[in-house]
Amino acid sequence: GAGVSQSPSNKVTEKGKDVELRCDPISGHTALYWYRQSLGQGLEFLIYFQGNSAPDKSGLPSDRFSAERTGGSVSTLTIQRTQQEDSAVYLCASSPIYEQFFGPGTRLTVL
Amino acid sequence: QQQVKQSPQSLIVQKGGISIINCAYENTAFDYFPWYQQFPGKGPALLIAIRPDVSEKKEGRFTISFNKSAKQFSLHIMDSQPGDSATYFCAASRGAPDNNNDMRFGAGTRLTVKP
Numbered sequence A: 001g002a003g004v005s006q007s008p009s010n011k012v013t014e015k016g017k018d019v020e021l022r023c024d025p026i027s028g029h030t031a032l033y034w035y036r037q038s039l040g041q042g043l044e045f046l047i048y049f050q051g052n053s054a055p056d057k058s059g060l061p062s063d064r065f066s067a068e069r070t071g072g073s074v075s076t077l078t079i080q081r082t083q084q085e086d087s088a089v090y091l092c093a094s095s096p097i098y099e100q101f102f103g104p105g106t107r108l109t110v111l
Numbered sequence B: 001q002q003q004v005k006q007s008p009q010s011l012i013v014q015k016g017g018i019s020i021i022n023c024a025y026e027n028t029a030f031d032y033f034p035w036y037q038q039f040p041g042k043g044p045a046l047l048i049a050i051r052p053d054v055s056e057k058k059e060g061r062f063t064i065s066f067n068k069s070a071k072q073f074s075l076h077i078m079d080s081q082p083g084d085s086a087t088y089f090c091a092a093s094r095g096a097p098d099n100n101n102d103m104r105f106g107a108g109t110r111l112t113v114k115p
Helices: none
Strands: A005-007 A010-013 A019-024 A031-037 A044-050 A065-069 A075-079 A088-095 A106-110 B004-007 B010-014 B019-025 B033-038 B045-050 B056-059 B062-067 B072-077 B086-093 B103-105 B109-114
Touching (some): A005 A088, A010 A019, A019 A106, A031 A075, A044 A075, B004 B086, B019 B086, B019 B109, B033 B062, B045 B062, B072 B086
Parallel strands (some): A010 A106, B010 B109
Antiparallel strands (some): A019 A075, A031 A088, A065 A075, A088 A106, B004 B019, B033 B045, B033 B086, B056 B062
């Protein structure tokens, strides 16, 4: 079946511009996560959605970062006024209960 | 906060050798311990996972050893192959009644298996 998809696969933007990253989770998965992975580094937790509960935003690095999940399915991560240090791969994962299924990620480059 | 510590950062093994990656956790409420494998340009994918009611789980060439009292677990890759070259992440999570499956990841180990 279809896995987690993310778009775009690559995004190059100029410093100061806003970007939107999209995640389409596996149908029926109630949990959705966003992570950031800098080159050669581990997974930095950003935000977690679970059903209709309020999201856990404890990992968002600044108020320039926000995320929404519409209808319990598709999620969008928005980064406003991008900075060069935002350059990284942004990974989305969905989960039915324990196992997390990751998408291929969006590579963001801020010039 | 660093709740899962992973070592080594990088590992080089000869083909046919045994690769061992170690992780230690802090939160005794964790009850699910997966290992993820990530190839360049791809998202992590679940490799093998264990729950604390067993001390070992084996799937093919991959084995997880779990020591609950020491709060440590490790991944052993037997007969390592060049195709195993990837980054490996350990993780830990808990299944709370409210289904908050908050998962914490280790920093990753870059494994290189030389032919």
